[in-house]
Amino acid sequence: MKSSSKRDPLLPKKEGIFIRAAISSSLALLFLFVLFAEAALSSPLISQIEIQGNKHIKSREIENAIHGKIGEPLSEQMIRDDMQAIYDMGYFYSVQVLKEEGEAGLTLIFRIVENPRIRQIELEGPEKEEEDRVKKLLTLRQGQILNFKRVKKTRSRILHYYQRKGFFSSKVQISQISSKEGECNILIAIEKGERVKIVEVMISGNSHLSTEKILPILKVKRGQYFDEKKLSEGTKRVIDRYQRRGYYFATFKEPRFEFFERRGKRVKIILEIQEGKRIFVSKVNVKGNEYLSSSEILATLRPRKGEIFIPEFLEEGIERVEAKYGKAGYLYLDMDRDLEFYREEGQVAISLLIREGPQVRVGKVSIEGNERSKERVFTHSLLVKEGEVFDVEKVRESWRRIYNLGFFEKVSIHPFPTSSRKIMDLLVEVEEGERTGSFLIGAGYSQN
Numbered sequence: 001m002k003s004s005s006k007r008d009p010l011l012p013k014k015e016g017i018f019i020r021a022a023i024s025s026s027l028a029l030l031f032l033f034v035l036f037a038e039a040a041l042s043s044p045l046i047s048q049i050e051i052q053g054n055k056h057i058k059s060r061e062i063e064n065a066i067h068g069k070i071g072e073p074l075s076e077q078m079i080r081d082d083m084q085a086i087y088d089m090g091y092f093y094s095v096q097v098l099k100e101e102g103e104a105g106l107t108l109i110f111r112i113v114e115n116p117r118i119r120q121i122e123l124e125g126p127e128k129e130e131e132d133r134v135k136k137l138l139t140l141r142q143g144q145i146l147n148f149k150r151v152k153k154t155r156s157r158i159l160h161y162y163q164r165k166g167f168f169s170s171k172v173q174i175s176q177i178s179s180k181e182g183e184c185n186i187l188i189a190i191e192k193g194e195r196v197k198i199v200e201v202m203i204s205g206n207s208h209l210s211t212e213k214i215l216p217i218l219k220v221k222r223g224q225y226f227d228e229k230k231l232s233e234g235t236k237r238v239i240d241r242y243q244r245r246g247y248y249f250a251t252f253k254e255p256r257f258e259f260f261e262r263r264g265k266r267v268k269i270i271l272e273i274q275e276g277k278r279i280f281v282s283k284v285n286v287k288g289n290e291y292l293s294s295s296e297i298l299a300t301l302r303p304r305k306g307e308i309f310i311p312e313f314l315e316e317g318i319e320r321v322e323a324k325y326g327k328a329g330y331l332y333l334d335m336d337r338d339l340e341f342y343r344e345e346g347q348v349a350i351s352l353l354i355r356e357g358p359q360v361r362v363g364k365v366s367i368e369g370n371e372r373s374k375e376r377v378f379t380h381s382l383l384v385k386e387g388e389v390f391d392v393e394k395v396r397e398s399w400r401r402i403y404n405l406g407f408f409e410k411v412s413i414h415p416f417p418t419s420s421r422k423i424m425d426l427l428v429e430v431e432e433g434e435r436t437g438s439f440l441i442g443a444g445y446s447q448n
Contacts, residue, residue: 043073043074043075044073044074044101044105044106045071045072045073045074045105045106046068046069046070046071046072046073046074046105046106046107046108047070047071047104047105047106047107048070048104048105048106048107048108049063049066049068049069049070049107049108049109049110050107050108050109050110051063051110051112052109052110052111052112053111053112053113053114054112054114055114056091056114056117056145057089057091057092057114057145061089062086062089062110062112065085065086065088065089066081066082066085066086066110067081067082067085068082068108074099074106074108079097082097082110083095083097086110086112088149089147089149090147090148090149090150090151091114091115091145091146091147092112092113092114092115093113093114093115094112094113095110095111095112095113096110096111096112097109097110097111098111114145115145115146115147115148116145116146116176116182116183116184117143117144117145117146117182117183117184118140118141118142118143118144118145118146118183118184118185118186119142119180119183119184119185120142120185120186121138121140121141121142121185121186121188122185122186122187122188123135123188123190124187124188124189124190125189125190125191125192126190126192133161134158134161134188134190137154137157137158137161138154138157138188139153139154139157140154140186146176146184146186151174154174154188155172155174158172158188158190159172162190162192163228164227164228164229165195165225165227165228166195166196166197166225166226166227167192167193167194167195167196168193168196168226168257168259168265168267169193169194169196169265170190170191170192170193171190171191171193172188172189172190172191173188173189174186174187174188174189175187175189193265194264194265195225195226195265196225196226196259196265196266196267197223197224197225197226197264197265197266197267198220198221198222198223198224198225198226198266198267198268198269199222199262199266199267199268200222200268200269201215201218201220201221201222201268201269201271202268202269202270202271203215203271203272203273204270204271204272204273205253205272205273205274205275206273206275207275208242208245208247208275208278209238209241209242209245214238214273217234217237217238217241218231218234218235218237218238219233219234219237220234220269226267226269231255231269235252235255235271238252238273239251239252242273242275243310243311243312244310244312245278245308245310246278246279246280246308246309246310247275247276247277247278247279248276248279248309248311248341248348249274249276249277249279249343250273250274250275250276251273251274251276252271252272252273252274253271253272253273253274255269255270255271256269256270256272257269257270258270276343277343277344277346278308278346279308279309279341279346279347279348280306280307280308280309280346280347280348281303281304281305281306281307281308281309281347281348281349281350282305282342282345282347282348282349283305283349283350284298284301284304284305284349284350284351284352285349285350285351285352286298286351286352286354287351287352287353287354288353288354288355288356289354289356290356291325291328291330291356291359292321292324292325296324297321297352297354300317300320300321300324301314301317301318301320301321301352302314302316302317303317309348314337314350318335318337318352321335322335323392323393325356326391326392326393327391327392327393328359328389328391329359329360329361329389329390329391330356330357330358330359330360331357331360331390331392331415331424332355332356332357332358332360332421333354333355333356333357334354334355334357335352335353335354335355336352336353337350337351337352337353338350338351338352338353339351357421358421358422359389359422360389360390360421360422360423360424361387361388361389361390361422361423361424362384362385362386362387362388362389362390362423362424362425362426363386363418363423363424363425363426364386364425364426365382365384365385365386365425365426365428366425366426366427366428367427367428367430368427368428368429368430369408369429369430369431369432370430370432371432372432377405377407378402378428380401381398381401381402381405382398382401382402382428383395383397383398383401384398384426390415390424395413395415395426398413399411399413402428402430407430407432408430408431408432408433409431409432409433410429410430410431411428411429411430412428412429412430413426413427413428413429414426414427414429
């Protein structure tokens with residue numbers, strides 16, 4: 001890069017004037033427009049809006065950004081708001097507003113100058129192993145019109161990336177380097193600064209779990225370099241532990257940090273947890289079931305009435321119910337769960353709405369890919385027969401047995417719908433050779 005190039009920090013420089021044009025004897029005289037109180041009383045109506053000077057940004061985009069519309073009265077506040085709205089788009093460094101009055105009425109003209117097109121983007125400062133990651137954070141692109149909003153967003157994303165790695169004193173400067181007319185180069189200079197070490201992790205608001213129990217789960221401790229990702233993962237583990245003990249609404253407030261110098265950059269992390277009340281199941285309702293009785297479903301589900309509500313247990317219980325339906329051929333099963341919480345009472349009511357769909361039977365069973373192997377090889381391995389109830393467990397076990405024969409590099413079992421929702425064909429695909437396999441069906445299979 002040539003040292004003679006002019007480098008300017010990228011800050012939006014507003015440059016705007018409002019001009020009134022008077023039409024007299026076909027001669028247009030342009031004056032600086034100043035809205036006096038008397039002029040505000042007249043409030044002329046806008047008959048036309050024109051956009052001038054834009055080369056790359058479409059006029060329609062600019063018109064959509066401004067508030068003034070044809071047929072509305074002109075006002076000083078509206079002009080200010082519209083100029084600000086155009087600047088806020090981020091693509092322009094100069095906006096002029098002109099008013100042209102004629103027989104057709106008042107024409108409002110927005111005369112703008114676009115930012116240059118980005119010719120090249122250069123990085124200065126990041127380590128070689130960081131460059132690819134930093135490039136993915138950029139919202140600026142070569143060939144695009146320079147946008148100040150994207151400059152701000154790019155800077156924020158890069159700073160956040162380094163701060164998450166513990167470089168809280170990092171600096172990012174994005175500069176525009178003059179290039180040929182209508183184009184510019186962008187230089188992104190990064191100073192990482194010194195990495196911050198943790199001197200203390202303070203936890204408050206906890207009563208169910210002691211600080212001594214939380215810190216090993218958090219895995220963020222004194223002497224480590226600060227890493228926001230590690231802290232976020234740690235707080236999620238702590239919340240998961242709380243939820244597994246019935247504190248469904250447990251949450252951390254936004255972390256606070258105290259920075260100071262003590263033989264280098266240091267940080268104290270302050271975490272406050274809101275445990276909330278422990279949640280118990282007040283009731284469990286089941287609707288829509290016919291094949292399985294409500295008592296059988298309730299006996300399969302956990303948690304039950306009066307027990308601590310643990311989301312993971314509920315999902316496991318629902319999977320067990322789905323497995324029972326899958327074994328009976330209900331492939332179109334749909335189960336909706338509704339949780340109604342009463343936070344003050346520490347209770348939750350669980351409702352399950354079941355749509356069983358038709359019971360499915362096995363249609364045609366086809367085998368493809370067995371060029372050297374005879375079909376009798378599959379006789380004892382395939383546990384499902386045509387006309388039988390489509391038992392998902394039997395299909396899964398069939399896949400396992402065929403795979404374990406050792407003859408095939410790949411084994412796949414595909415279900416195929418037929419003209420009847422009550423019949424499902426099966427296709428067994430194999431590739432002879434070394435073994436790999438995939439089982440492409442499970443309880444809860446659905447076909448729209």
